[in-house]
Amino acid sequence: MNWFTGLMVYVILWWLVWFVMLPIGVKVPDEVEKGHAPSAPANPNLGIKSAATTLIAGALWGVVYLVIAAEVISFRPS
Secondary structure, three states: OOOOHHHHHHHHHHHHHHHHHHHOOOOOOOOOOOOOOOOOOOOOOHHHHHHHHHHHHHHHHHHHHHHOOOOOOOOOOO
Protein backbone atom coordinates (compact mmCIF):
# COMPACT_ATOMS: atom_id res chain seq x y z
CA MET A 1 0.00 0.00 0.00
CA ASN A 2 1.54 3.32 -0.99
CA TRP A 3 1.20 6.47 1.14
CA PHE A 4 -1.70 7.93 -0.87
CA THR A 5 -3.77 4.74 -0.65
CA GLY A 6 -3.02 4.52 3.07
CA LEU A 7 -4.13 8.11 3.56
CA MET A 8 -7.36 7.56 1.64
CA VAL A 9 -8.13 4.40 3.62
CA TYR A 10 -7.60 6.37 6.85
CA VAL A 11 -9.86 9.23 5.67
CA ILE A 12 -12.65 6.81 4.73
CA LEU A 13 -12.32 4.98 8.05
CA TRP A 14 -12.29 8.28 9.96
CA TRP A 15 -15.55 9.44 8.37
CA LEU A 16 -17.24 6.07 8.93
CA VAL A 17 -16.25 6.08 12.61
CA TRP A 18 -17.26 9.77 12.92
CA PHE A 19 -20.82 9.05 11.76
CA VAL A 20 -21.02 6.11 14.18
CA MET A 21 -19.76 8.27 17.08
CA LEU A 22 -22.06 11.27 16.52
CA PRO A 23 -25.26 9.90 18.10
CA ILE A 24 -23.49 8.40 21.15
CA GLY A 25 -24.39 10.19 24.37
CA VAL A 26 -26.62 12.82 22.75
CA LYS A 27 -29.34 14.26 24.96
CA VAL A 28 -31.92 16.83 23.91
CA PRO A 29 -32.58 19.77 26.23
CA ASP A 30 -35.68 19.79 28.43
CA GLU A 31 -36.55 23.34 27.40
CA VAL A 32 -36.09 24.28 23.76
CA GLU A 33 -34.99 27.84 23.09
CA LYS A 34 -36.79 29.84 20.44
CA GLY A 35 -35.18 29.32 17.04
CA HIS A 36 -33.57 25.97 17.92
CA ALA A 37 -34.70 22.61 16.59
CA PRO A 38 -36.29 20.41 19.27
CA SER A 39 -33.95 17.56 18.32
CA ALA A 40 -30.74 19.64 18.59
CA PRO A 41 -28.40 18.20 21.24
CA ALA A 42 -27.72 20.23 24.37
CA ASN A 43 -23.99 19.39 24.49
CA PRO A 44 -22.72 17.28 21.56
CA ASN A 45 -19.12 16.91 22.93
CA LEU A 46 -17.61 17.18 19.46
CA GLY A 47 -14.04 17.55 20.73
CA ILE A 48 -14.14 14.31 22.69
CA LYS A 49 -15.88 12.53 19.82
CA SER A 50 -13.34 13.73 17.26
CA ALA A 51 -10.43 12.63 19.47
CA ALA A 52 -12.01 9.21 20.01
CA THR A 53 -12.74 8.97 16.29
CA THR A 54 -9.10 9.70 15.45
CA LEU A 55 -7.85 7.01 17.83
CA ILE A 56 -10.36 4.38 16.72
CA ALA A 57 -9.77 5.11 13.02
CA GLY A 58 -6.02 4.85 13.61
CA ALA A 59 -6.42 1.44 15.25
CA LEU A 60 -8.68 0.23 12.44
CA TRP A 61 -6.21 1.55 9.87
CA GLY A 62 -3.46 -0.44 11.57
CA VAL A 63 -5.53 -3.62 11.30
CA VAL A 64 -6.27 -2.93 7.62
CA TYR A 65 -2.58 -2.25 6.97
CA LEU A 66 -1.52 -5.50 8.64
CA VAL A 67 -4.08 -7.50 6.66
CA ILE A 68 -2.91 -5.97 3.38
CA ALA A 69 0.82 -6.17 4.22
CA ALA A 70 0.53 -9.84 5.25
CA GLU A 71 -1.32 -10.45 1.98
CA VAL A 72 -4.25 -12.06 3.75
CA ILE A 73 -6.28 -10.16 1.16
CA SER A 74 -4.49 -9.52 -2.11
CA PHE A 75 -5.68 -6.95 -4.62
CA ARG A 76 -3.12 -8.00 -7.21
CA PRO A 77 -3.92 -10.64 -9.84
CA SER A 78 -1.97 -13.84 -9.34
